[in-house]
Amino acid sequence: MDVNEIKVIDKTVKGWLKESRDNVLRKIDTRLTxxxxxxxxxxxTNIDKQNEKFLVSKIREFDPASRILGEEGSGDDVTTTIGRVWIIDPIDGTMNFVKQRNHFAIMLALYVDGEGVLGYILDVTGNHLLSGGPQIGVFDNGQPLTKVADTPLREGLMGLSGPMVLHNDYNMVDIANQSLGMRVYGSAGIDIISVLRGELVGYISYLKPWDFGAGKILCETAGMMVTTIDGKPLGMLSSTTVLLATRRAHRDILTIVGQ
Amino acid sequence: MDVNEIKVIDKTVKGWLKESRDNVLRKIDTRLTxxxxxxxxxxxTNIDKQNEKFLVSKIREFDPASRILGEEGSGDDVTTTIGRVWIIDPIDGTMNFVKQRNHFAIMLALYVDGEGVLGYILDVTGNHLLSGGPQIGVFDNGQPLTKVADTPLREGLMGLSGPMVLHNDYNMVDIANQSLGMRVYGSAGIDIISVLRGELVGYISYLKPWDFGAGKILCETAGMMVTTIDGKPLGMLSSTTVLLATRRAHRDILTIVGQ
Known part of the structure; x- marks a missing residue:
């Protein structure tokens, strides 16, 4: 896909996301199902489902030949990565959405033949949009993202999945102890935004394709590593424990996981 | 102290906090010591120290007969709770401040003869001020705080200290597992604001007087429980593990701690 075509798609998607955010905020104080x-x-919740349907309808209209992988099932049954595949997480961090009405994200990604082209993570209440891809770079609310320092684990804060810490999966307690501190935010989107901004050196959680689809594109474009917890490439259609970090923190963590 | 006198103090303190926030934000992108x-x-950091000195100077001018307990030592050596005591945390969540330039708070409290009169927690980058006390009520950016539901532990998210979870102090892992999820934000001020807004059902951490001084006043005024982790009253001049929660979550957690 050429850059001009990508820029047209990017502008279009940003319009959907703005509308999608307005829809969610309009209903944020209503009683949820x-x-x-x-x-x-x-x-x-009903909002997750409505928002997915909204984004699916926009994609169908704009790009009818593509296939859609959506968390709540209103897309297609996607079994191969051939062609254009859109991945939707209509509300990431649904527990935060339900209990806090805060700290949740809308995420969208476009892959072509398994390669990431565009990724979007929108912190709805914070109104921060991280967007972009390998051909156009990464943007933070429309401004080019500040280059993130390649900080090692022991000089940074680490975002972790609460349940995985409680089970000490993959020596998670050691990973936390070697960092300057763990943070548990409860939303992959919010954690990944924090990594992109350099507020966390990395993030580990068991994730599904809609949880990491956009983040993988954005973090790799920003020069970070995104792999499985044992350092292997991610399969775009499978769920796994994802390790997303600066290059140095990624190496530090793989060493601790392997111990 | 009568309500009119308290309202005058309240207005004065809000002016200091606005100025204090402006000072911190002006220097937020500078190199820290x-x-x-x-x-x-x-x-x-140098900003913690400068901000404490700023607040101490304002208090000295406004209330020269009072004594000041400040985290960074520019106040007085306070050994009794008699009379008016101001408690300052110039930057709460200094690690977040240093590593994220986000998710930190300025906190201030006024106690008279050991009784809480006014408390202030200011989320600096989020620009949220929780303020008030037993005589005037609690305010969220100047609006009366919405009454928080008395949610039990198993129906809410729980804010915890990262290090205490990693050590499983006081059955912290069980507390997290019985809740709908743990959150680790790394700043007492940010956690306590979340409890006051009903985003968390409670918060547990080892805290010093400047970490809990304002939160105790605000949470008790809002009908929540604030005690030591074994349910005893807090000493205003001593450091301890603090449990701050809705009434029902407080009871649920004391049961787990005692097991």
Whole structure:
């Protein structure tokens, strides 16, 4: 895809996201319909579903030949990465959305033949949009992202999944102890924005494609490493424990995981 | 102290905090002078010290007969709670301030004969001020605080100290598991604002008087419980593990701590 085509798509997607944010904020103080999915901490609300449907309809109209992978199932049954695939997380951090009405994100990504082209993470209440991709660079609310220092683990704060710390999966307690401190924010989108801004040196969580699709594109474009927790490439259609970090912190963490 | 006198103090303090915030924001992108105190994660910067000196000078001018307890030592050596005592935390969450330039607070409290009169927690970058006390009520950016529901632990998110989770102090892992999720924000001020807004059902951390002085006044005024981790009253001049929560979550947590 050439850069001009990408810029047209980028402008279009930003329009959808603005509208999508307005829709969510308009309903943020209403009573939500909340259902559990796999367990009591895995939630979906009427807003997640409505927002996914909104984004799906925009994509269908704009790019009818593409396929859509959406968290709440209103897209397609995507089984290969061939062609254009859009990945939607209509509300990332649904628990935060339900309990806090704060600290949640809308995420969108475009992959072509398995390669990341454009990624978007929108912190809805903070009104911060991280956007871009390898051909156009990364932007923070429209301004080129400040280059993030390649900070090692022991000189930075580390974003972690709460449940994985509580189970000490992959020596997570050691990873936290070797850092300057762990932070648990409860939303992949909010954590990944923090990594992109240099507020965290990395983030680890068990994630599904819609949780890491946009973040992988943005972080790799910004010069960071995004792999499985044992350092392997991510499969775009499978769920796994993701390690996303500065190059130095990534190396430091792989050493601790392997111990 | 009568309500009119308290309102005059309240208005005065809000002016100091506005000026203090402006001072900090003006220097937020400058190179900091960072020193460690008790260890590599216990930091103080030139801004902490300057901001404490600023607040001390304002208090001295306004209330010369009072005594001042400040985190960075530019106040007095306060050994009794008799009379008017001001408590200052010039930058709460110094690690966040240093590493993120985000998620930190300025806190101020006024106690008279050991009783809380006025408390202030200012989220500097978010520009949220929680303020008030038992005689005037609690305000969120000047608006009366929305009454927080008395949510039990298992229906809420719980703010915890990262190091205490990693050591499983006081069955902290069980507390986290019984909640809908733990959050680790790294600043008592930011955590306590989240509790006051109903985003968290409670918060536990080892705290010093300047970390909990304002929060105790605001949370108790808002109908929440603030005690030591074993349910005893807090001593205003001593450091301890503090449990601050809705009434129901407080009861739930004391049961888990006692197991």
């Amino acid at each position: 909340v259902n559990t999915k796999s367990g009591r901490t895995d939630l979906v | 960072v020193n460690t105190k008790s260890g590599r994660t216990d930091l103080v």
